[in-house]
Amino acid sequence: MNxxxxxxxxxxxxxxxPEHVMPQEDLAELIRLTKLAPSSFNMQNYRLLVIRDKExxxxxxxxxxxxxxxxxASVLFIMCADLNAHEADPAQYWGHAPQEVQDILGPMIKPFYEGKEQLIRDEANRSTALAGMTLMLAARELGYDSCPMIxxxxxxxxxxxxxxxxxxLGFMIPVGKQSQGAWDRGARLSDETVVHYDTF
Structure with a gap:
């Protein structure tokens, strides 16, 4: 599927x-692909809580x-985010990079977010949303369906x-094998409503 x-x-x-069990290799691949989602400063501040316990x-x-x-669904994901990711040692995000890159990006992270609670939460929402969409598209590629839930x-x-x-805590995403299709897709708003060029 392209x-x-x-x-x-x-x-x-x-x-x-409800009888379908996701093989461990599928779950591992789904997690691997989800972790390729972009995040600010490569902080990867999203967290994937994988819920399989039936009770x-x-x-x-x-x-x-x-x-x-x-x-x-076969697996329930709860998309979360670490609100303190900007305080971690930047080497875990950029330790693999050339020294000049580490010297530029590493010192920028903490002061960029420090004391800016709204920005931190906005970033958490952005990161979980990007990871969540990546997860849903990856699930589709692997033959599964999903549903973002608030x-x-x-x-x-x-x-x-x-x-x-x-x-x-952001939102939940059940992933599994559908037993019944979705309703017809809701109407898309017109380009005139959604798309603007240069200024509003």
Missing amino acids: TRENIETRRSIKHYD LRQKIRAAAWDQAQVTD GFDPQAVSELVNLPEGMM
Whole structure:
């Protein structure tokens, strides 16, 4: 499947085969591809929480308006972000790069974000969104379907997964084998509404 087909055929699927078990090699490849998503300063501040425990998923489903895809999909991903990633040793992001690159980028990261709570949260949202879209397109390439979800109680889910201090919970993505197709795709807004050139 080429990129265009992947984008055109990706749909938000609500119904999954609850008997399907994702092979470990598929899960590993899905994670590998997701980690190729771009992030500011290469901080990779997104975190992938992989939920496979059936009892826990049942509790998460109760906190998600009893939506069946939470338990029926092969794997449930919860997209999170480390709000303190900018404070880490920049060598873990750029230690492989030439020294001149390390000398430029490394010292820039912390002061760029330090004390800017809104920017940090904005960056967390951007990174989880980029990683989430990468995950969904990768899943489609591997023969799976997915569904981005914000329909859940974030406080309840945070407690269920023991979300650490300094970590932000973004959204959930069930991934599995569909048992029922999606509704017809919703209408796309016109170019006149969506697209602007140079200025508004």
